[in-house]
Amino acid sequence: MGVDQAGPTRGAAAGRGAGGGRIAVRWGQFAAPTADHPLHGAARAVFEICWFGAGALTAFRAYTARSR
Template sequence: MLTVAKGAVAAVMFFLELGVLLALGYWGFTREVNILMKILLGLGTPAVFATLWGLFMAGGKAPHQLHGIARAVFEVVWFGAGAAALAASGLVTAGVVFAIVYVVDGVLRLLTDQV
């Protein structure tokens, strides 16, 4: 049973990671700017965030893997940016739900030793 729970918690975390990229892309494409800037923000912001994730967080394969408090701060900023992007796009409820799911998943990761 614990194996199933750990798998579910890890799956939710993975989908939250993807959700941040989607939220940032949505935010970029919904800005009130010209089409070129929308494309730049809609594609560029998720690309920058994905690069940062790959450099610092990518499951043991990151060249500059963060640990401890630095990892926790990075995660809070990363997932907070996803929630904020949703809220800034007018999807305030979705942003709040996103943040709540992240916090619950974080607590479950701590309880199942997946940090």
């Protein structure tokens, strides 16, 4: 019934290193208040839905991995 402490940590670190960096760059380019190419209207809404959806999915996957 014990939880492998290295498993979720290792997976989370790998996710931040690979995908997290790319999505952070995209946020800086298109959605940050000082973005180089700021999105407006529907494009901004779609970007934010994907952004926060990815965060919610990551949190859910971390929670379910932890509860196993």
